[in-house]
Every structure is written in C-alpha cells, then in structure tokens.
Amino acid sequence: MDAMQKMEQLVEQLNQYNYHYYTLDQPLVSDKEYDLLYDELTALEAQTGVTLPDSPTVRVGGELLQGFKPHRHLASLWSLDKAQNEEQLQSWNNRALKLIADYNAKNPANPLPSPTYVLELKFDGLTLNLTYTDGKLVQAATRGNGVVGEGILAQVKTIKSVPLTIPFSEGTLEVQGEGIMNLSVLAKYNETAAEPLKNARNAAAGALRNLNPKTTAERKLSAFFYNVGYLENLEFHDHREMVDFLKNNRFKVSPYVTYHDSFDHVMSELKHIEEQRSSLDFLIDGAVIKLTDMRTREVLGYTDKFPRWAVAFKFEAEETTTILESVSWNVGRTGKITPLAKVEPVELAGVTVQNCTLNNVGDIERKNLKFALGTRVFIRRSNDVIPEILGKVTDDQDGAEIVYPGVCPACGTPLEQRGAHLFCNNRLGCKPQIVARISHFASRDAMDIETFSEKTAGQLLDELHLHEPADLYTLTFDDLIKLERFGEKKANNLLQAIEESKGRDLASFLFALGIPNTGKSTTKALADHFRDLSSVMSATVEELTVIPDIGGIVAESIVSFFADPFQQAGIQKMLELGVSPKAPEKSSAAAVNSFFTGKTVVLTGTLQQLSRDEATARMEALGAKVTGSVSKKTDLVIAGEKAGSKLAKAQELGIQVIEDEDEFIRLLNENAE
Template identity: 70%
Template sequence: MADQTVRLQELIDEINRHNYLYYTLDKPELSDKEYDVIYDRLVALEKETGVIMPNSPTQRVGGDILKGFEEHKHAARLWSLDKAQNRDDLMAWHARAQKLVDQYNAAHEDDPLPPLSFVVELKFDGLTLNLTYEGGQLVQAATRGTGSVGEGILAQVRTIRSIPLQIPYKEGVIEVQGEGMMFLSVLEAYNKATETNGKETLKNARNAAAGALRNLNPKVTAERKLNAFIYNIGYADSLQFADHKEMVEFLRNNGFKVNPYVKFFDSIEAVAEELEHMAAQRSSFDYLIDGGVVKINDMRTRDVLGYTEKFPRWAVAFKFEAEEAMTTLLSVSWEVGRTGKLTPVAKVEAVDLAGVTVQNCTLNNIGDIERKNLKHALGSLVYIRRSNDVIPEILGKVTEENDGAEITVPEACPACGSALEQRGAHIFCPNKLGCRPQLIGRITHFASRDAMDIDTFSIATAEQLYDELNVRDTADLYYLQFDQLIGLERFGEKKATKLLEAFEKSKDCDLASFLFALGISNTGKTTTKVLADHYRSLDLLMQATKEELVGLPDIGDIVADSIVSFFADPLMRESISRMLAAGVKPFAEEKAAIANADNPFNGKTVVLTGTLQTMGRDEAAKKLEALGAKVTGSVSKKTDIVIAGESAGSKLAKAQELGIQIIDDEQELRRLLGYQE
C-alpha cells in the first residue's frame, strides 16, 4: 500500500506539472493523447486503492450539486478602486498621492519614502476571486461580495485548471486575489459545440464566467473551461514584500498564472502613454478588459498612503472610453413615467459591448429621434455607444437614406388609452388618476431614499399595493392596516410589521425631503431645498405666488409655474391634507445663525468633491449653507471655492484649470467651518 501511495503522489506531481505547463505557461510538453494516458493511470490507481489525495487533478471535474453558497469572511478586505475616466483624472490622482508623500517626507527627513514609481496592469472584466491557502493547500475560494464577506465557491474554482490546488509556500495562511474569466476563443468554441447540439449559446464571456462560478452544479462550471489570472496577495501571516515586482515574482514562483502585461514606470506621464497604448490594443487580447489598473510600486509607500473609506489611495482604475458598435434597430416602445411623460426606448438586435449584452437603448424624445435621422430607421443599421455603466444610447443611422420603417409617435397613452398632449419637446399622458405606470412611479418615488426614505419599499411593493389593495395615491400608504398587508402574497407577519413601522418612521420628515417626495414637475433636490430654506413652512409655500417664487435663487418662470400649478391642483391639495391628517409632519431644520458675516464662505458659490474623512458631504454642505454659502454640484467660472476631499477627480482638475480657490486640507476646512477641535 505504501508503494501505491508513493506512486499516486508521483502521478499527481507529474500531471500537475503538465497542467502548469499547459494552463499557466502555455508551453505544453505532451500531446493530448500522451497526457490522457498518464491521467488514466491515476484514475485507475485511485479506483484500485480507494485513496484520493486532496490535490489530485481528478478532483477538478466537478462533484455533486450543492445546496447553496455559504458566506465566507475574508481575512482582509477586498477594496474597490477609485476610477479615472481620462488623463486629467489620472493626473489629479497622482497629485494627491505626491502631496501625501511630500508631507510624509517633510516630517520624516531621516527615513523618507522613495520617489513615486508605478506598475500598470490590465483591468480584467470577469469575476473577482479570493483564494485562501493554508499550509500550501487551497482550502477556500470566494467571490468578492461586499469586500468583507463573499460567497464560498471552492467546488467551482477547483475546476479551473490554471489555479493550483497546492503551492510550495506552506507558511501559514495567505489569501490571493485574481479574476476568473472565460477566454473569448473558448467561448467561441463552446458556442459552436452548443449550436451543433441544438442548445442555447452563451451571450458573452463575462456573463458566461460569472454564471459558471455561481452555478450550484460544479460540473457546469467545469464544462465552461474557465481560466484565471492572479494579481495580488491580500493577506499573509508572515509574508512581506518590498515592492509589487517582488510580489509578482512570488506569485509566479508558486505556480499562479500571472498575466504577462505587468509594466513598470518611473513617471506618471509614461503611465498615461502606456494606458493609451493599452486602449489601442484592447481588442487584441483573448479576454475582456475594460481598462487598466495603476498602482504605486513601493509597498512602504502604500502603507503610508493607506485607504479612504472606499478605496486605496495608492491605486486607481483607468476606465476606457465608451465603446461603439453597429446593430439593427428592431423596434421603439414608449414608456410612461411618474410625471406622465412618455420616453421612447429602442430595442436593438443583441450586441456585445465590453462584455455586456445590449438590447435596449435610450432615446430622449421625438426631437432626438429626428435629429439623429432615426425617423425612418426601423430595421436599419444604427451606431450605439455604451459608456461605463450608463444606459446605452443610439448615436445615429449608419446610412443617410430613409431605408427603414417609420417610428410612429403614439396619439394615445399605451398604458391607459388617454389622448396625449404635446408639451414642449415631450408628450404626456394627462390621466394622473387612472394611468397605472404614473401612479406606481409616483408612489415609488415618494418612498425612495432621497424622498421619504421608507425602508424595505420597492417598485414591486408599489405594484402589489396598487393591484391588490387599490393604493392610488401616496397618502393611501399611511392608511394601510396590518390585516390588509398580512393577506398579501409574500407578506408574512414580519414583513408587514416592518413596512408599517417604516411608514410610521417616515412621518417625521424634513420639509425639503417631503417636497422632493411630492414630485413637483421641473423640481429636484436643489430646488426643493431652496423652497424649504426660504419658506420654512408648508402652508406658506402652498400660498406662494409666481412673483414671489421667481425671486428665489435658480427658480425661473417655468419652475415657478410648475410649483404654483401643483399646489393649486385640488387633487394634490387633498393628498397633502390626508397625509397631514395621518400624522405626517414635515419640519424645517433649524437654520444656524451666521456668526460672522465676514466668514470666507458667506455669499460664495462652493462645490464639494471627493470623500471627507471626518464628516459627510451632506454635513459639510449644511454647515456651508448655514454660513451663507451656495453649494452647487458642478464647477464653472461662477464657482468661488472647491473643497476637495479624498479621491477628488475631474471637478478638482477643472478647478485647477480655471484657477479656482481649492481647499484640500480637511483640518483647515473644519477650522473655517467653526468646529471646535
């Protein structure tokens, strides 16, 4: 038996070596037939002895179907990366890092940090993997999840042949991170075989990999022939590295598949040039990438720079510009929103853009359709573009000819059949009380986080309450009873109680949020805050005239007309009255007196950008407004001051370009805002 055990281990070592040469180094020494002979010997010997080693390659084929995924707490947090959309963002990130290094070196002249140097790697578009090795054995694999807790997918990951089940390093526990993916050539071959068998093909490589790794049947995962590149060590009991290059060498020496595209630079300008070169050859890779990752090379510098609440300060993801593609415009439907406005939504022939299958695209209105020469484009080729996570848009027709069927503008509401009205560039359904999508949209908006912030509420809840309990108005929410909710499908005692508690909690709300929740046309959060700060009373606002309103900041004729018309509508007044009768109490927050009219923010237009470590941006904005500042969301020539926290990006770069005063020292900001330290 001892001899057979030795022979088992010899066969395992031999097969694992050839797996490493084939799947990790792409340098096979054996033909497939020769490999199969050795593999079959191992299978036969395992069957004969009944012994299966933990690192046996026969355990990669996938076992029984799992009942579900268990949570796995990562030993160290998996961080997201701040994003740079362009060269200015990249330079702003570099400027922040350089400033922190300069500050540290000024205080530690006897042991300064080295000059900044950088590593550039590909940003893979797959599924993040966190692999745990203990004593050299792969003992767990998990998804990223929340960054702190993921889902254990060890059985699925064991099917990835480029991931070693055992590594030479056996000193304690380490966690390594990488990206699971399906190579494009593998996807193509898989789909060809699938089509031959008459089965449904996979739409794109990213979804194919994610679906395989989260499939409860590991045999399905094995069939996808996934791959993985490893790029980081997130946790180790006793390992330390001087720089990123040293860490990469450790990964390679321990049999991990490291992507060859790892490049080192001494200047940020060289990094920017490399990212342009990377974008140009994006389509040449046999796997999906959606950008590059830039990291500071020196590990001690990383430790000094540390992290914000969300991101490491020593790394940034450079996102490529939007991708464009050609596809066929199949149809245009008109969707009704909460204000009654109809928005055209285009359905196109499915096309893959940066790993995402696109089938629906946005169109703003009939004017947008005409400007883009799409009036006669049904069935024609069109250009579409997708930028990061934004809904794809149609850019225009490929040809100039009117060679397609006409996009017709409806005369009646597709939801309720009411005659439509043209108001400016858009068409509206005037049926406020009987149009289902309008009512559901208004109720969902009313309950949203920036409005009444009713916990556990969703559009599905709104639809269910509309269909089954005849909820037609936001005020109806405050008159629902436990006995009504408990009778609904999927509503248990706990869910019904929690929803009623959320309704009750929302009754004490600040006036600005209540006004935003009402959904007054042409008003957003900024306008409703202006109204709340000025009138400080719902009654006074409801009595306001157009002449009074146009005198307020950022309120013109159109917005003033919308506000007056809204509160003049008997239906809206009745709804508000019913909410107040149910106990809803909108209040105006106490406005702190401006202690010193000469403070540096009084009368200034201020923009907040980035993350503030010791206070939230909302808190800072309230302090600024109490000191007489006007807080806006975008930088322009009218901006007086930009307050830049951690991870400030394009707004900071624009402020620097325009020569606007910048406050980027949070302690100084707190002093100017009047905090007592």
C-alpha cells in the same frame, strides 16, 4: 476723438473682454455692458464703411465662399504613433529610453537630461494650424495630409477663443490646436435645430469645412491649442516653456496638462483621465504622452511617419454605430410615455449595449429616425447612463417606420401629445404611473420610508387598491397582515417607517411630491427660501424666479403643480393624517466665524468618511454656500478621490483646494478658524 480712433479703442476693449470670457472663463463685464459696446462699434463700422481686421464683428461670418484653397504648412504636421494598451506604451518608452542611452554613451560631454514626460488630452475634433505674421492672424488651415491643408481662415475667425492678434509680433509662427464643439453647446443647439447634429466631432468638423462661415458661427465652436510648429526668432527649452508662450499670447490652453518625472506616474494619471473622461464637456478619444525636453525631441527625431518622442494612447470608444432593431414604449411617474430602443448588441466603453434611449417622439422626428428601424445608427454612452441614439448614419429614409402609440401601452387610455412628449392622463387608473409615483414618494431622498420598494407599491395597489401616496398614511396592521409575504414583523416595521416619515423636513417632502422639472437642489432652495409649505403652495411665478437657479419654466411648473386640484387634495389629506413637513430651524452655527462662513464651496470626487449630502449639510450649517460648478466666484474646492475636471479648473483659476479629507473633517469640527 475721431471715429477711427474710437473704433480702435472699442476693438481693443471688446477683444480684451472676449479673451477673459472665452479663453480664461473669467468675465470682466456683464453681457449687457458688452452688448452696448458691441452695438456702438457696429454703428461706427456702418457709418464709416470700415471694419478693422481684428474687429469682433468679423466673427459672425461673412459671405458664402466659392471653395477651399490649398495651404502649404510652414512645418509638417506629424501624425502620432498609437498605443492600444499598457504593453505597447511601455514598449514606446523603452525604445525612447534606449535611444537616449545610446546618444549619451556616444556624447558623454553633452548628455541628454533624464527623461521627463508631459501628458495631454487627445481631443476628438478637427486639427487646426494657424499662421500669425507680425502678431496678426493671416491664415488658418486644416491638417490635410500634414504638408498641405485647406485654407479655412474665414471659418476659424468665428471661433471666439481664437485670438485675431497676439502680443508676439517679431516674425511668423504656426500654432496647432483642435477645433471642438462643447457637448453642452451641442445639446443646446439641438434643442432648437431644424436638423440636429449627430455628434460633437462631426459638428465641429462640418462647421469648419463649411463654405458658409455664418453656419460656422452658429455652431459656437471653441478651440484648445497645444503646439508651436514653426517659430522665427525664438526657441523653447522644454514643453512647459512652449505652453507658457501660448498662454502669454492669449491662446486657450487645456487645463488638463500634467508633468511627470516617472513613467509609472504617467500610467497612473492615464487611468485617472479615463475615469474622469465622461465628466468632461468635450470629446476626447485618448491622451498624448510626450518627452518634455526639446533637445531630446530633436535628437530622437522622426520615423517616416511619426515623431519618436511622442505617442498617443487610445481609449475605448464612447461612440459607435449599430442596427436599430425595435422600439417599445414605457409609462413613467408623470404619465409621460418614453420610447426605449433595442439595438443589435455592440461593445461600447467596456460594456455590451442592447438598449438605448430615444427621449420622446419629438427627438425621433428631429434626429430623422422616424423611418430608421433596421438601419444603422450612431450611439453614444457617457458615464453609466443608458446610451443615447444620436441619429442615422445616412440621411435616407430607408428603414421601417417607428409607429407611435395612440393609446397607453399599460392601460389603453388615449394619449395626448404635449410638445415633444406623449402623455397618459389616467393618473388614478394607470398602474405604472401609480407604482412609480408611490415608490418615488417613499424613496430615501424623499420620505425615506424604510423597507418600502417598487414591488411593495405594486402589491399595495393590486391587493389594497392604494392609488396615491396619501393612502400610505391610512394603512393599518389588519390591512397589511393579510397580504402575501407580510408577517407581523414586516407589517409593523413598515407601519413604523410610515409613521416616522410624517416628520420629514420640508425639502424632502417637496421632493417626494414629484413636482415636474424640479430635483433635490430646487426643492431645497424652495424650502430654504419660503420655510413653510403653504407659502410654497401659494407662491407666484414672480416670487419663485427671485430664487437663484429657478427660471421661468421651473417656476411655471411649480405654480401649475400646486394649482392642480388633484395635488391639492392629496397634500391636504396627508396633512390631516399627521404629515407635518417643516423647514429645520436655522442653525446658530452659521453665525459663528467658522472657516466656511461666507465661502462658496464646490464638492468634487468621492469622500470616504462622509456622504456628499452629509458634507454639504455640515458646510451649509457653518455658513457656506455649496454649489455644483467651479467659477471665478468659487472660494474653495473640496476634492475627494477621483476628482476630475472641477479640480483641474480650480487649479487653473488658482482657487484654494483641500484634497486631504482628514483636514476637511478637522475644519468641519472646528467652530472657528
């Protein structure tokens, strides 16, 4: 085989792997295997001086461009009429129904079918229009004014989910989609970026309209495709056929597309999408409703601006701008000093926002916020978490300075900066640290000491000088009865709860200790793997990183925590006072050939009859492995109410789904298939 033939073979092979990885989310080979083939292709290209047009090496970006050239679209890219509420949506539907009825009355021999609907997500990125001729990508452009856009072919080629060649090779077609930056990709990019990106929408648009394609490649954009605007030699009967055509030609199509026979079902699904919006890994600002039948679309046609057969429903904004008024500093359980921003009150995602997180001093620097007091900033609210400040609206340093504290705002101890964070090292004398540490230790997911609260922790510190969790096990009835608001019943109940906590399992005890960079899933993995406290405490980094999902940083945190004499002394004191954390005996049920044995299961949505922890524990006892994300390795998804993106991905991948909770309970109660 000569060099050219080998290059053609490698290009075809690597493009196949890219398609499965970036479009289908179903990798066929490991990164190492892919890299070896990629390096072989790169060496051959250097040797021959030839780069094939659809080589994956063109996706890294080429030379700096001189400017954007105008591109006239073969078919117009229409804007959509917008509806802000249900009444406006109903009005759109009523108009469409009337137009259909009028046409059918005039054409009884060839009536239009009863209307059906397709519901799609409205992505918040940059519209792309791709042109393919004889199966080759020959142009890519922005929407522009709908008639003429800007040519951005070099930039779009860096998006690995965009096919450079497609099976359809019988003429020219135009395909529309949206270039986006996934939120997880944005977060990872900003961890090391010299200039963090303010939001995903601007990041995608800025990358695609950047004259340096290498910058575009660094952003690791993705794209979803949803429409064929122009096509020679082929027509579609309905929207579903068009989407199948896109899939068959290797375009990445959103899994969140639903079809409905009634408009009431459309309205219900809209509410469902809005509820699940915050769980998506990309920005959407609404949904699009279209009539599915293509002949109906042709008959209804267009106004001067919009198609009559489609409408966009806008959700409430999750991002907005407001004025940064002040910054205060809070002390956490580990001594970390966290800035809290107060902003000018603004409505965002249905609530009034006044406080926003700034994470740490490093975050302030990276987001160009050091001189931002009194200036306008971008904020984003996702789910029910406190909104985050994304950055300044302008790049000017035109505001008052955010002054970093030199001493702890609670105890006055000089602060130490470690990486991007400020810390107070006064562990035994700083009240917020002590109260938070003891409250966390006693919380439900930790030692589960009933009736205990943050207020109780503060009172025990102030009046009984309780400084660490181990001190809880030294409390006596005489200690408690003399405290304000402590009667006999309350004192006895607390002492009983403390006594009962001594038998908590090992995973809960490890979580209660508050090891940095670990949560419930990590401490459970530690307990399941080592099954003994002393083994966890003496584990090396190498022994810890053998455990799935524990990387080097988490392993270092665990080793450092247990090497701390302060932590060792506290744990030893608790053991001497009767605390006895043990891993539960492995259930023999796992050996039973149950329905769940050997399956990798994902729970999503809300169950009514069991808590998530109970459902997880029962499946694990029957031999299942319960994980948090859906992939091709997932065998089963249990979908409760309001299940969102995980359910959609499972359906896309053809994974078995159980949506009937009664059926799920029946399977749990069955010890065998």
